[in-house]
Amino acid sequence: MDNPKTAVNTLTQMIHALQKSSDFKTNTIALPYQEIFISYFITLIDETKLQESLILILQRRSSESPIRSTEELLPLIPIHELEITDCLEVIHQKLFKGYVVIRLNEDDQKCALVHIPNQIGFRNSNDTENEFSVVGPKVGFIEDLDTNIHLLRLQINVPSLIVKEMTIGSMSHTRVAILYIDGITNEEIVSRIEKRLKEIDFDIVFDSSQLDQIIADNSNTPFPLFMSTERRDRVVYSLISGQVAFISDGSPYFITGPSTLFDFFISPEDYYLPWILGSFFRLIRIFGVIFSLFASALYVGVMTFHYEVVPHSLLGPLIYSRINVPFTPLLEVLFLEITIEFLREAGARLPTKIGQTLGIVGGIIIGQAAVEAALTSNILIIIVSLSALASFATPIYKMANTIRFLRFPIIVLASIWGGLGIFIGVCFLLVHITRLKSLGFPYTVPIYPFRAAGFKDSFLRLPYQINHSRPSYLRPKLLQRYKPKDVKKHKQEWDEN
Amino acid sequence: MVKSLFRSIIPLTLCLVLTACGNEKLINEIMLVQTLGFDSIGSNVRGSILIGDYRKKGEVNAALLDTVTTSELDIIHALNAKAKSPLEYGQLGIIVFGNEYSRQGVDAVIENLCRDTRISTRMQLAVTDKSAYDLLHAAKKMKDAYMLSDMIEQSMDNGNLPSTNLQQALYSFYTNGRDLYLPHLTLERNELKADGVALFKDEKYVVQVGLEQSLLLKMLLENTKNGSYLVPDSIKNGNGGLTLLRILKSKTKYSLTKRPSKPLMTIELLINAEIRDVPNRAQYHASDLIPQFEHRIEAYIANEINKLLALCQKYETDPLGLEDIVIRNSQPPMDSSQGDISGFDTEVKVKLDIISQ
Amino acid sequence: MNNEMKDKYQLSPILLYFLLFVSIIDLGILSYQKTILHFAGYNAWISVFITGIGVHVIVWMIYRILSSFKNEAMDVIDVNRICFGLIIGKIFDAMIIFYFFYGAFLMFRGYLSIVQVWLFPGMPIWPVSLVLIILIYYTVTGGIRTINGLSFWGMLAVIACVLPLLFMLTKYLHPLNLKPLLNHSVTEIMLSSKSMVFQFLGVESLLMIYPFIQSPAKSQKWAHFAVLTSTALYVLLLAITFMFYSENELKLLVWPTLHMYMILHVQFFQRLEHVAVSILCITIIANLSLSLWMASRAARRSFSIKQHRSILVFLFAFLLGAVFIKDYDNLMAFIDPYSATGFYLLFGYIPILFVMMQFKKNRNKP
Structure with missing residues (x-):
C-alpha cells in the first residue's frame, strides 16, 4: 500500500x-x-x-x-x-x-x-494530421487501447492476429499490447520484443515512443530505429510484412519493428497511386533528403575553398551575391539555418492564427532584410529555404528531425576541410548507419547486406505483380503474400485482340 | 577506461581542429586572374593580367595589372604586390604570348603548366603579333576579362579555327612526331580578332597561317561541323565569281603505303558542304553542273592543301602529326627520333559533296 | 586453433566481392600508370593482363591452401602453425602483421599527400590525420560487417569516379598512341608486370577473411570475379590514359588519373578532381579499416593481444608516422621495400605454403 x-x-x-x-x-x-x-x-x-x-x-x-x-x-x-x-x-x-x-x-x-468504464474524454476519431495523405483512408488511432485494437481487428479479421498484453510502469500500470500475425512472423522477433519490454523498469509511461527509446538497440543515435505511426494502414502493412507492433494504453502511436532506413521514406500514398507515380515520388523524396543534407554544406565548401569548381558563367552571380557580406560562409549559413530552426520551433507552438501571420512575415521580412543589409547572400537564402523544405519530404516526422539535425555537423566539417570534409562526414554517416541494428536486424538492408530481392520495394515501388513477397531479412515463416496474376502472352494478332 | 578516455578526447580534439583548417580562399575575398599575358622586354618578362571585377550588379568589369620580372615563374607573386586581395589563378581562362616572347620559345611556361595542379587544362593559349599587353588592354576596354578566351572558343565552335585547348597543346608539344599550333590573335583597328593559327617548331613560333588555311587545318585534324570557305569559282561558267561554302562535315583518312624509295602518305579528305546564297540562284538548280563544280573545287582544295604542306615543310613544322603516323605505322618500328617530314611523300585526295537545298 | 565462427557473424559469399575489390583498387589507381610505364612503355597494358592472370592463379592457390582440411575454415595463422610449427610460425605471423600495418600506413600517408598537393597546399597534416584516425577507429570497432558495408560504398565510389573518365573523354583520345603494338622485348613486359603487382596487393586479404565467409567454396567465383573486374578496370583506365597523353608528358606527371579530371566539365561543375579526391576518401577509409582489422585480428589470434589495444597502438603509430614524413618524395622511398615484399609474399610465400600444405594433406591421409 x-x-x-x-x-x-x-x-x-x-x-x-x-x-x-x-x-x-x-x-x-x-x-x-x-x-x-x-x-x-x-x-x-x-x-x-x-x-x-x-x-x-x-x-x-x-x-x-x-x-x-x-x-x-x-x-x-x-x-x-x-x-x-x-x-x-x-x-x-x-x-x-x-x-x-x-x-x-x-x-x-x-x-x-x-x-464498467467511462468512455468520455477520448476523441471520437483521429485526423491523422501529422501523417497526412491525399488519397487513401485516413483512419487513425486514439488514446484508448481497446478502441485501437478494435480498429485493427476490423481490418485484419483472421484469428492469427495475436494480441499479447502486459503491464509496464510502477505508478501507471499501463497496459501494453504486442501484436503480430501468427504463422507469418518470425517467433524470434516477438520473443525479443517481449523480453525487452518485460525487463523495463519505469514509473509512468506517457507514450509508446518512450518505450521505443528504452528498448532500442542503440539509444545514442539520432536515427529512429522503430517506426511510430498513428495511421491504421501503415500498421496493417507492417503486420502483414512480418513485423511486430506494440502500443501502450493512452497513446495513439503504434510502434512497429524491426525497421530499416528505407521504411522511413515509404508513404502509404505510394501504394494507392500507380506504381510509376509511386516510384517517382519515392525517388524525389530520396533526392530531397540528399539535397537537404548536403546543399548548405556544398555552398560553404565551394565558397570557402573550392572556387575553381564554379564554371565561368556562374562566377558573376556568385561573387556579386557575397560582395559586401562581412561574414565567412560558415557564419552566414549557420545564421540562416538557426533562423529557420527558430521559425520552425516557434511556428510549431504558436496558436494557429498568430502562427501563420508571423511565419509569413518573419520568413519573408527576415529574409529580405537580411539580404538588403548584406548580412547574407540571396543565393544562400534560396538554398537554405529549399533544403529546409526538402528535409520535410520524408513522410515520417522522426526522420525529418534527424535530417535537420545531421545537416549541422556536415556544414561544420565542410567549413574546415571543404569537399573532403563533406565526404568525411558522409563516411561517418555511412559507418554509423551500417552499424545500427533494429531489433538485431541490420538497418541498411537491402543495400547492405546486399539483397537483390529487397530492392523491389525500396527505391522504386514495383507493381503488385512483381512485389508479391515479404521482405526476406525478417525471415518470415511464409514468404509469399499472394499469387500474382499471370500475364497473358500475346499469341493473338494485334488487330484481333 | 581507455574507451571513455578516448571518447572524451574526441570532442576536445575536434575543438582544436576547428582552429587549424586548410587555407581558406573565400570567393569574394580573392581576385581571380582570368587572362594572363607574357611579353618579353629585352631579357626580362613582362606579365599582364586581367582580373574580373564583380562589384556591380549585372556588370562585369576588368582590371589590368602588369609588371616586369626576370622570369615567368615569378609573375603572379610579383603582381601580388599590386593587388588588394590575394591573386588566385585557378580560374585562368587564357594565356596570351606576345610576338617576341613566342619567337624566343614558350617552353618555360608550357612545362610549368604541365605539372601545375591549380589550373584547368581546358584553358586556351594564344599567340599574337602585337604585344600581349595591348591585347589585354583592348579586352579591358570591352569590360570583359574572359573576352579573349570566349572569342577564341567561339571561333573554334562556329568559325575556322581548329579546336584546341591546353590539353591538346600539351599533347602536340610533347609528342615527338607533332608540333604545337595555337590560335593567333591580332588587333584590327583596335578591335580584337582571331585571325588564324600560329605554327610552332618545337617551342618557337615560326609562321602564321590565315583563316582560310586554318580551315584546311581544321578539316584535316577533326570533324568540322562549321566554318566557311571562299572559293574563287562559281557554278555558272567556271570563270570568275566567288562561292562561299559552308562546311557541314569533314572526315580525313590517313594511310601509309610502303614504297621502295620513300613511304607514301595518302590523305583522303571527305567534305560535305553547302553553298551559301549568292546571286543567280536559279543557276544552281541545274544539277548537272554541280558535279563539274565539285571536281573543280576538289582540285582547288587539294592544291591549297599541298601548298599548306609545303609551307609546313619549309618551316619544319608538323601540326598534323604526319610524322607521328609514319613513325608508328612503319615496320620495323622506327625510333621516334628518326622521323622527318621529308622522309615521306604526301598525296592529297579530296572528295567534295555539295548538299543542295 | 579453433576458428569456427558462429553462423551469425558470417558474411554471405557475394559480400566478399566488395571487400576484395576495395582491397585491390585503392590509391594506386591514381598514379599506377607512371610506375609501369618505366619498362614497357606504351605496351604496358599487356603487362597488366599478365599480372591479372598471375593473380588469378594465386587466388586459386589461396583457396586450395585454406580449404585443405575440409572440416575447418582456416586462416593464415593456422596455416603458419601447421607448416612451420610454433616459433617460426609466430615469426611469420609477426611479419604478416607488420606487413598489413605498413601497407595501411603507406596508403594513409599517400592519401594525405594527395590531399595536400591537390586540394589544400600548405595544410598541416595532423588535424586531418586525427579525424581520419577517429573515423578508422569507429569503423574497425564495428567489426568485419561494418567494414564490409563501407567497402560496398567504397566500390560504388570507385565506379563513380572512374566512369566519367571512361565515357566523357572520347573527344580527346588519340587511338594512334597505342601503336606500335609490340615494340618492347618480353623481358621489359615482364618487368612491367612485376611492378604492376603492387597494384594488386590487396588480394592477400583473403588469407585473413576466409573464415568469415559463409560457404567458402561458393565464394571462390566471387573472388575471381573481383580480380577480373579489377584487371579490366586497370586495363581500361590504362588504355584511356595512353590514348590521352603523349609518352613524354606522362613521364612528367605524378598523378595522371587526377590530371585527366581537369578537362571534364558538367553544366554547373568543372574541375572534377576536387570531387574525385574527396569521393575516394570513402574507398581509402574502407581499405585502411580492412588492413588494420586484419592486422589486429592476426595479433589477437597469434599473440593474444586484445584487439582494442593493438588497434590503438597502430593508430597512434599512424599519427606519428604521418607527421614525420614530410612529403611525397620522402614517401616514395618507403614504398619500394613494401612493393618488393608484397611481390615476394604473393608470388613466393603463397606458392611455398601451397606446396607445403599439399604435403601435409597427403601425409594426413592414411
Whole structure:
C-alpha cells in the first residue's frame, strides 16, 4: 500500500482509507432480502451503465431470493470482465481502472469486481494530421487501447492476429499490447520484443515512443530505429510484412519493428497511386533528403575553398551575391539555418492564427532584410529555404528531425576541410548507419547486406505483380503474400485482340 | 577506461581542429586572374593580367595589372604586390604570348603548366603579333576579362579555327612526331580578332597561317561541323565569281603505303558542304553542273592543301602529326627520333559533296 | 586453433566481392600508370593482363591452401602453425602483421599527400590525420560487417569516379598512341608486370577473411570475379590514359588519373578532381579499416593481444608516422621495400605454403 502510516490489511480498512477522496463513493443497494454494498470512483465509472447492467439486474435477481454467496454473482452480471477475489493488491489496482467493488456484507474480504468504464474524454476519431495523405483512408488511432485494437481487428479479421498484453510502469500500470500475425512472423522477433519490454523498469509511461527509446538497440543515435505511426494502414502493412507492433494504453502511436532506413521514406500514398507515380515520388523524396543534407554544406565548401569548381558563367552571380557580406560562409549559413530552426520551433507552438501571420512575415521580412543589409547572400537564402523544405519530404516526422539535425555537423566539417570534409562526414554517416541494428536486424538492408530481392520495394515501388513477397531479412515463416496474376502472352494478332 | 578516455578526447580534439583548417580562399575575398599575358622586354618578362571585377550588379568589369620580372615563374607573386586581395589563378581562362616572347620559345611556361595542379587544362593559349599587353588592354576596354578566351572558343565552335585547348597543346608539344599550333590573335583597328593559327617548331613560333588555311587545318585534324570557305569559282561558267561554302562535315583518312624509295602518305579528305546564297540562284538548280563544280573545287582544295604542306615543310613544322603516323605505322618500328617530314611523300585526295537545298 | 565462427557473424559469399575489390583498387589507381610505364612503355597494358592472370592463379592457390582440411575454415595463422610449427610460425605471423600495418600506413600517408598537393597546399597534416584516425577507429570497432558495408560504398565510389573518365573523354583520345603494338622485348613486359603487382596487393586479404565467409567454396567465383573486374578496370583506365597523353608528358606527371579530371566539365561543375579526391576518401577509409582489422585480428589470434589495444597502438603509430614524413618524395622511398615484399609474399610465400600444405594433406591421409 502506498500510505505507510495506516496499515491496511482488510478490504474494509482499504475502502475506509479511500473515502478521503471525494470522488470515491460507497453505496448501499437496498434489496428486499439484503443489502449489497458497492464501492467505486465516480469519475471512473459510467453511471448509466452501472444503473442498467448492475443495479437493475441485482434488484431483479434478488427480488425472488437472497443472494447467498459472491460466486453467484458470476453468471448473473452480463459483463465479461468480472472476477471474484480477495487479494488486496488486485482490488486496489482494479479500482483505479474503472472497476466496481461489490460486497454482500460490509466486512467481507471477498468481493466481486465488475468493469464498467467511462468512455468520455477520448476523441471520437483521429485526423491523422501529422501523417497526412491525399488519397487513401485516413483512419487513425486514439488514446484508448481497446478502441485501437478494435480498429485493427476490423481490418485484419483472421484469428492469427495475436494480441499479447502486459503491464509496464510502477505508478501507471499501463497496459501494453504486442501484436503480430501468427504463422507469418518470425517467433524470434516477438520473443525479443517481449523480453525487452518485460525487463523495463519505469514509473509512468506517457507514450509508446518512450518505450521505443528504452528498448532500442542503440539509444545514442539520432536515427529512429522503430517506426511510430498513428495511421491504421501503415500498421496493417507492417503486420502483414512480418513485423511486430506494440502500443501502450493512452497513446495513439503504434510502434512497429524491426525497421530499416528505407521504411522511413515509404508513404502509404505510394501504394494507392500507380506504381510509376509511386516510384517517382519515392525517388524525389530520396533526392530531397540528399539535397537537404548536403546543399548548405556544398555552398560553404565551394565558397570557402573550392572556387575553381564554379564554371565561368556562374562566377558573376556568385561573387556579386557575397560582395559586401562581412561574414565567412560558415557564419552566414549557420545564421540562416538557426533562423529557420527558430521559425520552425516557434511556428510549431504558436496558436494557429498568430502562427501563420508571423511565419509569413518573419520568413519573408527576415529574409529580405537580411539580404538588403548584406548580412547574407540571396543565393544562400534560396538554398537554405529549399533544403529546409526538402528535409520535410520524408513522410515520417522522426526522420525529418534527424535530417535537420545531421545537416549541422556536415556544414561544420565542410567549413574546415571543404569537399573532403563533406565526404568525411558522409563516411561517418555511412559507418554509423551500417552499424545500427533494429531489433538485431541490420538497418541498411537491402543495400547492405546486399539483397537483390529487397530492392523491389525500396527505391522504386514495383507493381503488385512483381512485389508479391515479404521482405526476406525478417525471415518470415511464409514468404509469399499472394499469387500474382499471370500475364497473358500475346499469341493473338494485334488487330484481333 | 581507455574507451571513455578516448571518447572524451574526441570532442576536445575536434575543438582544436576547428582552429587549424586548410587555407581558406573565400570567393569574394580573392581576385581571380582570368587572362594572363607574357611579353618579353629585352631579357626580362613582362606579365599582364586581367582580373574580373564583380562589384556591380549585372556588370562585369576588368582590371589590368602588369609588371616586369626576370622570369615567368615569378609573375603572379610579383603582381601580388599590386593587388588588394590575394591573386588566385585557378580560374585562368587564357594565356596570351606576345610576338617576341613566342619567337624566343614558350617552353618555360608550357612545362610549368604541365605539372601545375591549380589550373584547368581546358584553358586556351594564344599567340599574337602585337604585344600581349595591348591585347589585354583592348579586352579591358570591352569590360570583359574572359573576352579573349570566349572569342577564341567561339571561333573554334562556329568559325575556322581548329579546336584546341591546353590539353591538346600539351599533347602536340610533347609528342615527338607533332608540333604545337595555337590560335593567333591580332588587333584590327583596335578591335580584337582571331585571325588564324600560329605554327610552332618545337617551342618557337615560326609562321602564321590565315583563316582560310586554318580551315584546311581544321578539316584535316577533326570533324568540322562549321566554318566557311571562299572559293574563287562559281557554278555558272567556271570563270570568275566567288562561292562561299559552308562546311557541314569533314572526315580525313590517313594511310601509309610502303614504297621502295620513300613511304607514301595518302590523305583522303571527305567534305560535305553547302553553298551559301549568292546571286543567280536559279543557276544552281541545274544539277548537272554541280558535279563539274565539285571536281573543280576538289582540285582547288587539294592544291591549297599541298601548298599548306609545303609551307609546313619549309618551316619544319608538323601540326598534323604526319610524322607521328609514319613513325608508328612503319615496320620495323622506327625510333621516334628518326622521323622527318621529308622522309615521306604526301598525296592529297579530296572528295567534295555539295548538299543542295 | 579453433576458428569456427558462429553462423551469425558470417558474411554471405557475394559480400566478399566488395571487400576484395576495395582491397585491390585503392590509391594506386591514381598514379599506377607512371610506375609501369618505366619498362614497357606504351605496351604496358599487356603487362597488366599478365599480372591479372598471375593473380588469378594465386587466388586459386589461396583457396586450395585454406580449404585443405575440409572440416575447418582456416586462416593464415593456422596455416603458419601447421607448416612451420610454433616459433617460426609466430615469426611469420609477426611479419604478416607488420606487413598489413605498413601497407595501411603507406596508403594513409599517400592519401594525405594527395590531399595536400591537390586540394589544400600548405595544410598541416595532423588535424586531418586525427579525424581520419577517429573515423578508422569507429569503423574497425564495428567489426568485419561494418567494414564490409563501407567497402560496398567504397566500390560504388570507385565506379563513380572512374566512369566519367571512361565515357566523357572520347573527344580527346588519340587511338594512334597505342601503336606500335609490340615494340618492347618480353623481358621489359615482364618487368612491367612485376611492378604492376603492387597494384594488386590487396588480394592477400583473403588469407585473413576466409573464415568469415559463409560457404567458402561458393565464394571462390566471387573472388575471381573481383580480380577480373579489377584487371579490366586497370586495363581500361590504362588504355584511356595512353590514348590521352603523349609518352613524354606522362613521364612528367605524378598523378595522371587526377590530371585527366581537369578537362571534364558538367553544366554547373568543372574541375572534377576536387570531387574525385574527396569521393575516394570513402574507398581509402574502407581499405585502411580492412588492413588494420586484419592486422589486429592476426595479433589477437597469434599473440593474444586484445584487439582494442593493438588497434590503438597502430593508430597512434599512424599519427606519428604521418607527421614525420614530410612529403611525397620522402614517401616514395618507403614504398619500394613494401612493393618488393608484397611481390615476394604473393608470388613466393603463397606458392611455398601451397606446396607445403599439399604435403601435409597427403601425409594426413592414411
